[in-house]
Amino acid sequence: MNLNxxxxxxxxxxxxxxxxxxYVYCYLLPSDDSYVLIDTGYNYGKAREAWEEVFDxxxxxxxxxxxxxxxxxxxxxxxxxxxxxxxxxxxxxMHASDREMMDRVWGKGTVQTARIEEMMKKHGVPAxxxxxxxxxxxxxxxxxxxxxxxxxxxHDPVFMDSSWQVLHTPGHSDGMFCLxxxxxxxxxxxxxxxxxxxxxxxxxxxxxxxxxHDYHLSLQKIKRLPVKTAYTAHGEPIHNVKERxxxxxxxxxxxxxxxxxxxxxxxxxxxxxxxxxxxxxxPHQWRFAMAETIAHLHYLExxxxxxxxxxxxxxxYNEHIHKTxx
Ligand SMILES: [Zn+2]
Ligand SMILES: [Zn+2]
Numbered sequence: 001m002n003l004n005x006x007x008x009x010x011x012x013x014x015x016x017x018x019x020x021x022x023y024v025y026c027y028l029l030p031s032d033d034s035y036v037l038i039d040t041g042y043n044y045g046k047a048r049e050a051w052e053e054v055f056d057x058x059x060x061x062x063x064x065x066x067x068x069x070x071x072x073x074x075x076x077x078x079x080x081x082x083x084x085x086x087x088x089x090x091x092x093x094m095h096a097s098d099r100e101m102m103d104r105v106w107g108k109g110t111v112q113t114a115r116i117e118e119m120m121k122k123h124g125v126p127a128x129x130x131x132x133x134x135x136x137x138x139x140x141x142x143x144x145x146x147x148x149x150x151x152x153x154x155h156d157p158v159f160m161d162s163s164w165q166v167l168h169t170p171g172h173s174d175g176m177f178c179l180x181x182x183x184x185x186x187x188x189x190x191x192x193x194x195x196x197x198x199x200x201x202x203x204x205x206x207x208x209x210x211x212x213h214d215y216h217l218s219l220q221k222i223k224r225l226p227v228k229t230a231y232t233a234h235g236e237p238i239h240n241v242k243e244r245x246x247x248x249x250x251x252x253x254x255x256x257x258x259x260x261x262x263x264x265x266x267x268x269x270x271x272x273x274x275x276x277x278x279x280x281x282x283p284h285q286w287r288f289a290m291a292e293t294i295a296h297l298h299y300l301e302x303x304x305x306x307x308x309x310x311x312x313x314x315x316x317y318n319e320h321i322h323k324t325x326x
Contacts, residue, residue, distance in 0.1 A: 001053055008160045008184070011058065012231060015041035015050050017076045021197060021234045024076040027188060028054075031159035034066045037090070038179070038188050039233060043079035043143045051080070062088045069157060071190035072176040073098040073105065075144060077233065082148040093153040095168060098175030104206055106144035113137045115205035120290055124267025124315055132283040133290075153177065164188075169222065171215025172199045174208050178222065185228040192218060193244055195235050198251050202291030203298055212252060212299040219245045252296070256305075259296050263306045263318040268293045271318065 002014025002023055009030050014023035019042075027038040041047040055062055065088040070078045073094070081092055094102070105112045117134040121127065156163045157179060164179040172191045179188040191199045201215050208214055222230075223245045230238040238244050255275070262271045272286075272293040281289055297318050300306040306318050 001050070001057060003054060003057070006231065007186075007229075010160060011054075012237070013050075013054055015080075016046045017042045018044060018046075019076065023234065025231070025233050027231060028058075028060065028065075029159040031066070034064045035060065036067045036069065036157060036159045037065050037084070037088075038069045039071055039077045039190070040068060040080035040084045042076045043083065047080055048083060051084075065090045067157065068092045069153070069179065070094045070098075070150070071178070071188075071233065072173040073101045074173060074191070075106075075140060077190070078102060079144055081150075082146055085148040092148050092150050093157075094150050095175030095177050096152045097170070098173055099150045099152060101173065101175065101207065102147055102150060105204075106141050107147060108145065110141060112205065113141065116287070119203075119205055119294075120269075120287075122314055122316055123290060123294060124269035125286070125290060126269075129283065129286060133287045136283045137287065167221060169218035170208065171201055171211050171218045174211075174214075176218075180225060180227075182226070185226045187222065187225070187227050187230050187241075189222070189230040189238075190233045192222065193230055193238060193241065193248060194232050195238050195244055197235055198248060200288050200292055201252070201295050202288060203294040204291060209298055210302060212295050213302065215252075216249065219249060256296055256300060259293065260300055260305050260320050263297070263300070263320045265317050265319050267315060267317055268297055271297070 004012045006012050011028045013026050013028060015026055017024050024041055026041060029036050068084060068090045070081055070092060085092055113134045116137060117130050120130040120133055153166060156165055162181055164181050167178045167180050169176050169178050169192050176190055178190060178192055201211050203209055203211060223242055227241045230241050232238060259271055262274055268290060272289045276289045301308055306320050308316050308318050310316055
């Protein structure tokens with residue numbers, strides 16, 4: 001069992017996910033005679049078994065969990081929200097934007113998969129791979145249903161004997177939030193800052209088309225705050241938050257430069273094929289590689305470092321404006 005006590009009597013719990021990052025870290029935190037939970041995990045057997053084991057081992061009655069804060073709508077965080085709500089009877093809170101995305105992306109009658117397939121094709125992904133990406137996404141949607149009852153997060157949560165400030169930090173998703181405690185200088189930072197992996201910043205239909213700009217602003221927001229520990233949702237907790245933020249900004253700057261240089265009348269797919277050439281990507285990974293490439297290309301275009309045009313079929317090409325990139 002992947003479970004650690006954190007300062008102040010809460011628990012950091014690694015729940016398995018069927019992805020290379022292996023775990024999503026959820027937090028079970030005391031609040032008077034009950035608990036609150038931050039994030040729930042991905043909806044599959046191994047994760048549900050892990051939770052049963054955690055409740056047994058800690059002798060925590062699931063009914064003593066009174067509130068669940070789901071930091072964003074991604075399946076590794078929100079997938080088990082319905083199951084957990086059934087088990088605990090707890091209220092589930094999300095930011096309004098991601099509450100809406102839950103329904104739009106995973107709800108019944110969703111057209112998100114078709115829109116992603118369309119986006120892929122427009123950016124040069126071959127038809128066969130575009131449809132594989134859509135099939136994979138469809139399967140994931142099925143695992144997300146039924147959706148839980150979700151309330152809009154409209155209050156500063158109270159747990160561990162203090163009130164936690166909600167910081168809206170879009171970029172990784174439009175409605176992602178962190179929970180910050182100034183006195184303790186701690187933040188539950190979800191997927192905003194991670195170590196050693198870097199958070200995926202992607203463009204999706206129906207969401208912000210300038211997520212990298214949003215992400216930069218969110219990082220600046222956190223960088224201005226005194227923080228001793230960031231409790232992250234993947235990898236290790238981070239103690240050198242400001243340095244890690246600088247590294248993340250540098251990582252995206254490098255990637256922007258690389259893509260700017262590659263953009264010599266190419267599609268996002270052609271650019272991504274070079275950037276990710278060292279890896280043999282599955283359709284699921286291609287979806288993220290493409291969405292991340294498009295996010296960087298949107299940034300470059302908005303910053304007037306590249307321009308785009310469409311051919312007669314509507315395929316989008318990218319061209320850098322300055323020939324020499326330093
Ligand atoms: Zn995420
Ligand atoms: Zn995550």
